[in-house]
Amino acid sequence: MPHTSRFSFIDPAKSPIFYGYIILVIGTIGIYCSIPGQTIGVSVFTDPVKDALGLSRNQFSNAYMIGTICSSLVIGRAGIWFDKYGARYVAFFAAITLAMALVLCSWSVQMSEFLKNMLNVDTWLVPFVLMAALFFVLRFSGQGVLTMASRNVIMIWFDKNRGKVNAISSVAISFGFSSSPLWVNALIEGYSWQVTWQILAVALLIFSFFILQFYKNKPEEHGLLPDGEVLAGEEKSNKPPVSRQYTAKEAQKTRAFWMYGLILAFNSFFITGLTFHVVSVFASEGFSKADAISIFLPASVVAVTISLIFNFLSDYLQLKLYLYLMILGGIMASVGFLFLSSPFGIPMLIGGFGILGGFFAVLNAIVWPRFYGRTHLGAITGKVMSFLILGSALAPPIFSLCFSTFGSYRLLGYLGLLFLLFLALGSIKANNPQ
Incomplete structure (x- = not known):
């Protein structure tokens, strides 16, 4: 053995x-x-x-x-x-x-x-x-x-x-x-x-x-192949070439690493900050605690639905489409966050919240082995994980500082839109390095 x-x-x-x-x-x-x-x-x-x-x-x-x-x-x-x-x-x-x-x-x-x-x-x-x-x-x-x-x-x-x-x-x-x-x-x-x-x-x-x-x-350590494939005889000789196995340093030199990593970090920052201060955010716009808490169930339904459908489709579609759909979800959430008291504010926030969470579940797992191979997957995902953890750690105090300084959370919505615009432009050439 x-x-x-x-x-x-x-x-x-x-x-x-x-x-x-x-x-x-x-x-x-x-x-x-x-x-x-x-x-x-x-x-x-x-x-x-x-x-x-x-x-x-x-x-x-x-x-x-x-x-x-x-x-x-x-x-x-x-x-x-x-x-x-x-x-x-x-x-x-x-x-x-x-x-x-x-x-x-x-x-x-x-x-x-x-x-x-x-x-x-x-x-x-x-x-x-x-x-x-x-x-x-x-x-x-x-x-x-x-x-x-x-x-x-x-x-x-x-x-x-x-x-x-x-x-x-x-x-x-x-x-x-x-x-x-x-x-x-x-x-x-x-x-x-x-x-x-x-x-x-x-x-x-x-x-x-x-x-x-x-x-x-x-x-491979047990004589098996991914997905349970069995290749023998003539099939072995026709086996497609193995994709390039990027090291963590090589991966960080590609635009895709940073664009995908940053949108995932944005999700971690925004979702954590909003979740942590959701009652205060809604109260600042004249809503009750019950209104604030009520956004999580429909947002979860949207997220699970998006995750289920687009995870299945990810085996057939380019992930760059997913990247832009996730950016779109972030824009929807930011607009809903900014105009919370308007008739479309809460629906936009719920929809964007769910889209962000749904595509996060897809991209955070699928992107890295597909783009950079499996050999150095730990080092690559470890670096990405540091972005996510740092974003989740900084969000609560930054949200709190924004409110205590300006008496409103809206500045974060505008900054979020600027950041997402930067990501949208920077992702035009964020192609699969394979």
């Missing part, structure tokens, strides 16, 4: 079905297991944890921002690990690290009191620095490494059918993520926030065993 199957009893070559479909299932579960390190998973803990630590909402949010920014600065290294050691070991250690971080988070009050006693101080800085450090580990291992490794391993096992399998994975993840606050909050109310974090840690430790057993780095 090859070294890549060490500690595993599973042989992909003996699977009764193409093993890539097993990778699709287990990889999707892996992304779902990153929820404790995602904003949607952390946000449910905000109120009980900040109160227990004696932090204000701003202090807690700033600790989260600092931890997220720091994780964005080093996530590129995890991409290099992915290329060197493979998805299996990287995802395994990411799950273990995330589980350990969750256990430490559940002990954060005790750790904070211990440090205060040891340093003989009584200041908010102790829990602030402690939570910033814990958030760094949570974001790095959860949102960063586990998500990247799990998504990439699915893409590596497919080529021609990459869009179809990503459609299945994206829809499952969308429903899983959107429902997670409900069951996480139910656990917190039933068992306390400390026990909930410990339960999630145990679940991750159990899943790490499945990672070690079922994650397989590449089909």
Whole structure:
């Protein structure tokens, strides 16, 4: 058995079905297991944890921002690990690290009191620095490494059918993520926030065993080919040439890398900022909290529909069309954001919000292996992931600063339109480098 199957009893070559479909299932579960390190998973803990630590909402949010920014600065290294050691070991250690971080988070009050006693101080800085450090580990291992490794391993096992399998994975993840606050909050109310974090840690430790057993780095390491193709005899001699395998540095020299990366980062920035301040954004235009919250369900329906349809079609269409459709979604969202109180404001915002989210699910998975190959996929996606994490970290304070300085969020809408115009012009020659 090859070294890549060490500690595993599973042989992909003996699977009764193409093993890539097993990778699709287990990889999707892996992304779902990153929820404790995602904003949607952390946000449910905000109120009980900040109160227990004696932090204000701003202090807690700033600790989260600092931890997220720091994780964005080093996530590129995890991409290099992915290329060197493979998805299996990287995802395994990411799950273990995330589980350990969750256990430490559940002990954060005790750790904070211990440090205060040891340093003989009584200041908010102790829990602030402690939570910033814990958030760094949570974001790095959860949102960063586990998500990247799990998504990439699915893409590596497919080529021609990459869009179809990503459609299945994206829809499952969308429903899983959107429902997670409900069951996480139910656990917190039933068992306390400390026990909930410990339960999630145990679940991750159990899943790490499945990672070690079922994650397989590449089909070629097991005598297989992407999509389950079988080439023999004359077919081998007529096999089409292998696409060029770009390194991360080579990829960054292409225009496509920056244009696609920047529109994905714009999505991360805009969606995070709007979600974080949605009640305040709507209140500034005279709407109620119920009006603000009501945009998420229809926007999710649009996003899931777009993701499902265009993931399937991505195996047949040029991705540059998708890039411009995503830019169009951003323009719609920005216009709706600017003219929220007008009759077309909320429908435009919902439509643009959904289009951005839908095409994000397609492009973030499909672009990089199709444009740059699979050999250095980890380093390339790690760099892109740093853009996304940095955008999500900077959005809440920038939105807040804009409102506190100008008394309105509208400046961000105008800046968004300028940025999208730049992307639209810059993307004219953002062609597939293959």
